[in-house]
Amino acid sequence: MKQLQADVVVIGGGTAGMGAFRNARFHTDNVYLIEGHAFGTTCARVGCMPSKLLIAAAEARHHALHTDPFGIHLDKNSITVNGAEVMNRVKSERDRFVGFVVSDVEEWPADKRIMGNARFIDEHTVQIDDHTQIKADRIVIATGSRPVIQPQWEALGDKLIINDDVFSWDTLPESVAVFGPGVIGLELGQALHRLGVKTEIFGVGGSLGGITDPVVLAEAKAIFSEELPLHLDVDPEKTEVKLNQEGKVEVHWVCGGERGVYTADYLLAAIGRRPNVDKIGLENLNIELDERGVPKAHPLTMQTSIPHIFIAGDASNQLPLLHEASDQGKIAGDNAGLYPNIANGLRRSPLGVVFTNPQIAIVGLRYARVFERYKNPECVAIGEVSFRNQGRSRVMLVNKGHMRVYAEQGTGLFIGAEIVGPAAEHLAHLLAWAHQQKMTVPKMLDMPFYHPVIEEGLRTALRDVNSKLKLGEVHTECAECPGA
Known part of the structure; x- marks a missing residue:
């Protein structure tokens, strides 16, 4: 069996693993990347990119079938779906996206990329199948996740x-x-x-x-x-x-x-995904696990209870989103490369989008988390808007949905939102930027809004919550609230 010595080993060649490998190499050349299946990302291969290609085809048919309200009448019998052509485009474009990812991987030294399934032998040793054993000073777990099957x-x-x-x-x-x-x-x-x-x-x-x-x-x-x-x-x-x-x-x-x-x-x-940590030999480590058997990690450093082991991406049991995995991989890679000198990494405001029609989006604290964090409902103001009568939405015949925004009483701080409605992906980005900048609702209302645009619906919701804010006042019972 081949024996290697490494400064850093990264287990998993997806979004988080590639990010960790890339950033660890800024600090040392002696880094190995291990992948058990195929280098690339869930997003490019079977996630966000191919799903959006399928959705785009679906939207094309849906729009063609629903032109009558505009006074545009098509022969509905002539609108057909060629399933083979749909799937051919999905797969060919998917392969193109995957190709970009793989070409990046192939630029890395071939001797630092190892194919096989890795398992921990002890806190510093991983074995890849039956062909390679690596002793490493630091290790990053980035093994991704898989669908839950009943x-x-x-x-x-x-x-x-x-x-x-x-x-x-x-x-x-x-x-x-x-x-x-x-x-x-x-x-x-x-x-x-x-x-x-x-x-x-x-x-x-x-x-x-x-x-x-x-x-x-x-x-x-x-x-x-x-x-x-x-x-x-x-x-x-x-x-x-x-x-x-x-x-x-x-x-x-x-x-x-x-x-x-x-x-x-x-x-x-499609009932959920399970972190891929059950077959990597965690039983051979004295590592602290959560109730699902996933190593606990500090959210700003990705460090586990074993100081030289880090975890990132879907395997970390945090948000299973590409931008989250990318950020976590960068943090874990930097800290593994610099260890024992580690630092908090940049964690962005929570942002999630569901690419349905209408779209769904969640920014900052979701409703359930708002009332976990603020125990007294009086500490929070809620504003809302229906898109059913929103001007631009009606013009485009996409006038379905509802948005609610949450703000902190006393400070007026914008703390979160949930949306189902048109252009939610764009509204959510505006809100996420405002959330990360820790803007108050009055400051958000100072920003420009053009006419006529769907974003005017966001302004309506902000005006609604602003009318309910008691700025400068803090309820006695809210003294323990985060912004008090």
């Missing part, structure tokens, strides 16, 4: 798919049952439906798209349920999934007082 679904065989499989299709199926109404399930479910694939979405607990604000959630449920069947609160004990005699997936569901059967070509598992 054990009872395994009996479905190749009728059980994950998002990776969708982007390997040569054409589109006739029907899909989507389990999981989160980001992945909702994006892919709506896109497939708009491409003419019969689709129904199933969930537990009534959640949708990660929304926690009850007003925004109610609006989102109303909007999306108008378009495709949603079963968001099925009873997992009474809901059965099995193959029928024709080899189709049968979902026998129970939701509230209703029950039914849905038959589909595939079950798409």
Whole structure:
């Protein structure tokens, strides 16, 4: 077995791992990058980029089918979907994006890139399959995550798919049952439906798209349920999934007082992702783990309870988003390279977008976190706007949705927002920049707003919350609030 000595070893060649490797090399050349499958990123291969290509195709058909309200009448019978052509574009463009990532990797020294599955032997030693063992002064765990699969679904065989499989299709199926109404399930479910694939979405607990604000959630449920069947609160004990005699997936569901059967070509598992830390030999380390078996880490340094071991990206059980993984990888790589001289890295304001139509976005503190942090509701002011009558939204016939913004009483500090509505990705960026700059609502209202634009809806929500603020006043019972 080959024996190597390293200053830094990075386990995982995705977004976080590549960032960690790149930044560790600023401080030492003796860095190794280990990857068990293929160098590249989940985003480029099976995540954000191919999903947006599928969504773009879905939007093209949807717009063509809904031109009548503008006085533009098309022959609806002539609007057809060529599934093979759709998937060919998705895969060819996906491969182009992956190619850019791989070309970056190939510029790194070949002898520092090792293929194989790594496991910890002890706190300073990792073994890659049965061919290489590396002793390292510092180690970064960046092993990513994988979809959660319910054990009872395994009996479905190749009728059980994950998002990776969708982007390997040569054409589109006739029907899909989507389990999981989160980001992945909702994006892919709506896109497939708009491409003419019969689709129904199933969930537990009534959640949708990660929304926690009850007003925004109610609006989102109303909007999306108008378009495709949603079963968001099925009873997992009474809901059965099995193959029928024709080899189709049968979902026998129970939701509230209703029950039914849905038959589909595939079950798409999208109920969440699990950090890939269960097969890397953590049992050989005296490392502090959370309730899911994931190493705990300081959010600003990525340092675990073993000082020379760092963790980043989806494996860290923090936000599974590309920009988060990139930031965490950079921080972990820098600190592994500089260890024992470590420093806090830049953590940006939380920002998440679901690329449905209408889009969903969350900025800063989401509603649920607001009232975990501010125990007394009197410490928070909430402003809102409906997009149903917002000027530019009505002009474009995208007037669906609702936005709520949250601000701190006394200071007027903007602390968060949840949105379902048109152009939410752009509104969310404006809000995230304001949040990171720690702007108050009055200062945000001093910013320019053009007319007519959808951003005027944001101004309406800010004016609403501003009217409810008691600036300079702090309730006695809010003395423990963060801004008091």
